[in-house]
Amino acid sequence: MELEVRHLRALCAIAETGSLHKAARQLGVTQPSLTAQLRRIERALDGELFLRDRTGCRPTPFGREVLGRARPLLDGMASLLAEARAAAGGPRLRVGSTASRALPGWLRRLRRRLPDTETSLLVDVSANALLRMVAAGRLDVAFVHEVEGSPLRIPPGLDVRVLVEREPQFVSLARDHPAARHEVVDLADLAGDRWMVDPSVDGEWAGLRRVLAAAGLDPPYLHADYHTAAALIVTGDAVAPCQPTSGPREDMAIRPLRGDPLAVRLLLAQPPGADPAVYADLLAAYREAALTSAGYRSWLVRVGSPLLGVA
Missing domain, CATH: 3.40.190.10 (Periplasmic binding protein-like II)
Known part of the structure; x- marks a missing residue:
């Protein structure tokens, strides 16, 4: 068995999420198939890459050595693909987000304001994974939520703006x-x-x-x-x-x-120098979604939220 890019991506996903279940969700495969793939990779490399127990997966010393070589290769491949696509076509905007009712309105505004830009969307349950993708150049912007008391691991170098400081759940x-x-x-x-x-x-x-x-x-x-x-x-x-x-x-x-x-903080992450109007588009879309929900609108009125006054 020869290692391919998809195998390296699987190993990095397992290491980053610390869980076969989470990694499978991130990769869009079933957990049994990812487990079987990991076993094949370990057989091919003749060594155990992860210690697996009830708390999740942790890289072994051999696994850390393999991951140390895999991550730069994946980042380099992502940069190469991004540069090739940019050279081959027009402008692109790759949007990542955790689930949100604001997404349809946000995409509608982006496509209306940027008609000549190809806008794509990736929805993922893992905010940390989306932030890493922006830092690695695989996404141009990410809209994520941060659970109160569980800070996200924000990669250095990203511009992060707070959309909503405390959204009640x-x-x-x-x-x-x-x-x-x-x-x-x-x-x-x-x-x-x-x-x-x-x-x-x-x-x-x-x-x-x-x-x-x-x-x-x-x-x-x-x-x-x-x-x-x-x-x-x-x-x-x-x-x-x-x-x-x-x-x-x-x-x-x-x-x-x-x-x-229960509450979360809503964040928008972009590389330095990115289009600042993306934030304004998202804020308008979020406000639209918030005011459409009768229960949330009542809550916003009760607490005197500044969202009520956003144009």
Whole structure:
């Protein structure tokens, strides 16, 4: 077996995320296939690259040596491809983002303002991965969220602007959940519920556990992506944190939490000297999404958010 670029990319993804599950999500493959690929690579190199246990994956000394050679090769390949594409065609804007209701409006504004620019979008659950891609030249801009209490690892050299200093996270629950009768939900009202969380979202599981522990709660957790979670929430099998911009559903209630104990910070990262109007486009799109959500709009009014006055 000869090592290819995709094999090096897989090794770096495992090392960067510290998890086969997270790396598989980032690479768009299944965890069993990534595990099998790692075993083939280790056989080809005749050495163990990662120590695997319940807490995740850590490079062995041999693995660190291989990764030290792999990363510069991948960065060089990314730079070569970016330069070749720039020379072959017109202007391009490669956008990366964690999931957000502001994305459609943002892309619409970018394409309207930059009609001759080819604009692409990459959505990833890992904010840290997106930031690394901007630093490596594989993305031109990244819109990410940082879970309160779990700082992101921001690579040096990036220009990072704060879009929203503290965005509250609401809770999604079944429409017939007793707590759904209230406009604002106390964490104590959810003491008997299972909480669903996606552990591949950077900082989210740690942040949720920290907040629930501070409230004296130690609930059971379900691990799944948030698309899968919807089916569990509507049947009353789980509750889950959600973005305040989440749209209404007939079978699901979305409510703010009293005191806003869960929150994220929204950031935009670009290389130095990049187009500053990208930030203004995003801010306008985010405000549009925020005011479209009745629950979030009410919250913004209640706290006197400056977003209400953004033109």
